[in-house]
Amino acid sequence: MSDHPLVQLSLARMREFYREPEAIFWVFGFPIVLAFALGIAFRNRGPGELRVAVQQGSGDSAVAATLARAPGLSAVVLDSSQARLQLRTGRLALLVVPGETVVYRFDSTRTESRLARLEADEALQRSRGRVDPARVTEERVTEPGSRYIDFLIPGLLGMNLMGSGLWGVGFSVVQARTKKLLKRFMATPMRRSDYLLSFVLSRLVFLFVEVAALVGFGWWMFHVGVRGSLGAVAGITVLGSLSFAGLGMLVASRARTIEAVSGLMNLVMLPMWILSGTFFSYARFPDAMQPFVKALPLTALNDALRAVMIDGSSLARLGAPLGIVAAWGLVSFVVALRIFRWR
Amino acid sequence: MAVAGLDLTVEARECFGLLGPNGAGKTTTIEILEGLTAPDSGEVEVLGMRWTRGTGESRALRERLGIQLQDTQLADKLTVEETVRLFRSFYRSAHSVEEVLALVELEEKRTSWVGKLSGGQKQRLAVACALVSRPELLFLDEPTTGLDPQSRRQLWEVIGRFRAAGGTVLLTTHYMEEAERLCDRVAIMDHGRIIALGSPRSLIASLGAEHVVEFALADGSGRPVAPATEELAALPGVRAVRPAVDRIALTVEEVHRAVPALLALLERRGAELSLLATHHATLEDVFVSLTGRQLRDE
Numbered sequence: 001m002s003d004h005p006l007v008q009l010s011l012a013r014m015r016e017f018y019r020e021p022e023a024i025f026w027v028f029g030f031p032i033v034l035a036f037a038l039g040i041a042f043r044n045r046g047p048g049e050l051r052v053a054v055q056q057g058s059g060d061s062a063v064a065a066t067l068a069r070a071p072g073l074s075a076v077v078l079d080s081s082q083a084r085l086q087l088r089t090g091r092l093a094l095l096v097v098p099g100e101t102v103v104y105r106f107d108s109t110r111t112e113s114r115l116a117r118l119e120a121d122e123a124l125q126r127s128r129g130r131v132d133p134a135r136v137t138e139e140r141v142t143e144p145g146s147r148y149i150d151f152l153i154p155g156l157l158g159m160n161l162m163g164s165g166l167w168g169v170g171f172s173v174v175q176a177r178t179k180k181l182l183k184r185f186m187a188t189p190m191r192r193s194d195y196l197l198s199f200v201l202s203r204l205v206f207l208f209v210e211v212a213a214l215v216g217f218g219w220w221m222f223h224v225g226v227r228g229s230l231g232a233v234a235g236i237t238v239l240g241s242l243s244f245a246g247l248g249m250l251v252a253s254r255a256r257t258i259e260a261v262s263g264l265m266n267l268v269m270l271p272m273w274i275l276s277g278t279f280f281s282y283a284r285f286p287d288a289m290q291p292f293v294k295a296l297p298l299t300a301l302n303d304a305l306r307a308v309m310i311d312g313s314s315l316a317r318l319g320a321p322l323g324i325v326a327a328w329g330l331v332s333f334v335v336a337l338r339i340f341r342w343r
Numbered sequence: 344m345a346v347a348g349l350d351l352t353v354e355a356r357e358c359f360g361l362l363g364p365n366g367a368g369k370t371t372t373i374e375i376l377e378g379l380t381a382p383d384s385g386e387v388e389v390l391g392m393r394w395t396r397g398t399g400e401s402r403a404l405r406e407r408l409g410i411q412l413q414d415t416q417l418a419d420k421l422t423v424e425e426t427v428r429l430f431r432s433f434y435r436s437a438h439s440v441e442e443v444l445a446l447v448e449l450e451e452k453r454t455s456w457v458g459k460l461s462g463g464q465k466q467r468l469a470v471a472c473a474l475v476s477r478p479e480l481l482f483l484d485e486p487t488t489g490l491d492p493q494s495r496r497q498l499w500e501v502i503g504r505f506r507a508a509g510g511t512v513l514l515t516t517h518y519m520e521e522a523e524r525l526c527d528r529v530a531i532m533d534h535g536r537i538i539a540l541g542s543p544r545s546l547i548a549s550l551g552a553e554h555v556v557e558f559a560l561a562d563g564s565g566r567p568v569a570p571a572t573e574e575l576a577a578l579p580g581v582r583a584v585r586p587a588v589d590r591i592a593l594t595v596e597e598v599h600r601a602v603p604a605l606l607a608l609l610e611r612r613g614a615e616l617s618l619l620a621t622h623h624a625t626l627e628d629v630f631v632s633l634t635g636r637q638l639r640d641e
Contacts, residue, residue: 008432012421019420179416187377187410188433188476189402343379 005190009198013172014205027168027210031160032217035153038279039222042148050116052094053078053086059098063124067096070123073116094120153218154305155278160210161237162272162298165244166265168206169199170252174261177252183343192342200245207241208234228308232315236308239322240301243329247297249336256341272298300324346371346535349385358502358512360522362626363532364636369515370413372532373484376513377410390480406434409478411469413485419458423449426457427471434476447471447501463494470501481505483514487521499525519626531630538633546629552582552596555624556605559590561615570608578604585631590618594628 054064067075086092093116097103106113218224255261276298300321307313346368353359361369374380378394392404431437447467487495523543531539580601583594595601
């Protein structure tokens, strides 16, 4: 059994991969570093406390006390030159000048200044006896699932499946071709299908490590959960991985040099990095582009992953995107087999 | 067209060499025989089978062949053992890893990465991958090119052991020493054609003389004072005269008669020698006499 050519070929693939430290980093480390950096940079902070100041003058301390009690505001008393300086440099959201007519001084183009003005005004008006006619209550929602990192992790997963599928297959095939190893294999009774299948098999083994590393990191660091079933995530990633392995095979089917295949890889991957909604929603692209964007395999894969991870969809409802992913893989693989240069 | 009008037969259990300079069509010829290149026309029969009768017969034929290609680079990051194990998995019947590593004397490199092997060791590993299938017929394309003399001798021993066990070998080389030493018969190729075919001994004998005397004159080319070709040919014992760029080579039957006569002739002309050498005729001399060019032009 362990001497079956498919097993030996797959083992060779895997050994060549894990004995290449750079490859390990780009496949496993890089997406985690990216998730960490982007997760930190775009974490949901909320508006936090807005800093307002009351200008020194009569009644300043009473106004400051009222404002300090308001939720979301912190208030200090400053002399006028200090206050103006801090307002100009953005350290103050709002300056309140007490008096017969209360003056709000703020930059109306800054969101937090306008927010501070609303909050301060409400606190002051209420303290002077304003009664709100309508009765309201609040329900606050801060659930995981709506944050940027929740959007990002499935996208990074999709992008990683694309990258490792294309590079993993394309690079080794072309390397074997340039080193005349492919030709050497052709001089043995090896079945061509065994050779091609060995890429698929070894990809699947690494796939689980890849997915587990990224999903595990997202959960551990940012509490990004999987709302749908893990089985569905596994199914989608296997399909995506096979599809991109097929695409990698197609890209590598004729190329004779590493340079040529690298160029082709980037040509294939670059549009998808930008268009397929890995880092931001593809809804931002014009309507005219949407059918094209949605037909890309990475778009469909990302959609399917987000549907399961964020919305908890079942596989049955993801026929359309999964169909697109499968079709890309199948067509690429069949074409690659027909035009493959074996020597 | 790389090769044309080739017609040759390799007998079972013999070692047959294709000898010729780079670009003579040796590799194209051997790859057509190996079924890696399809000929535009003509017929190839290997071990009674043909490459053109479908994948079933081709695969059955591949089971019986051992092939080493000229410029294969085996995967650097696999060990010797892993590489052999991979190749042996392709065959229905094969040597064990231990057996084949013993055949090429690489036992102590078993766990080394291929990338760390010396050139000679890599080449023996390539031959091990060819031998692992217990082939009846072994194809070797320039097996010793670029190797140091010791590595070359080690490979010759490997080939010798394979032949002693009853195997047939077809190899290409541009080292005539190798061809003379290993091959029962050689075909000398030039510009895609066979220009001579026979045992090394008979080819050398076809020169009509066993020795070669080479000389050059002190003033470089020295052509004005050098004797004319006819005069040299008329010297006793000289069979052929081959002027080359920097020297003149004479094929002679009896060195002891030809050399004194040559010296006397040069003496009369007042020409001074800068080189005088004699050696037993080799396949190189056969090639030069047939083409007027050196076998190795590097």
